[in-house]
Amino acid sequence: MNVRYTYESKLCCSCGACEGICPKGAISLKIDANGFFKPEINEDRTYAVEIPKT
Numbered sequence: 001m002n003v004r005y006t007y008e009s010k011l012c013c014s015c016g017a018c019e020g021i022c023p024k025g026a027i028s029l030k031i032d033a034n035g036f037f038k039p040e041i042n043e044d045r046t047y048a049v050e051i052p053k054t
């Protein structure tokens with residue numbers, strides 16, 4: 001799941017699931033300029049996962 005891509009592609013429905021399931025607590029929903037909840041990512045809490053090539 002790529003939260004940033006989902007939001008920037010206007011696919012986010014502000015459900016808050018990403019905030020609830022992130023094991024690092026890296027996502028929090030904030031109200032944007034239009035009054036909608038927007039997932040914000042705390043980059044200090046994120047980590048990269050490498051997918052092995054097959």
Ligand code: SF4
Nearest residue numbers: 012013015016017018
């Ligand atoms: S709030 Fe998070 S989980 Fe829900 S649609 Fe937006 S990006 Fe996806």
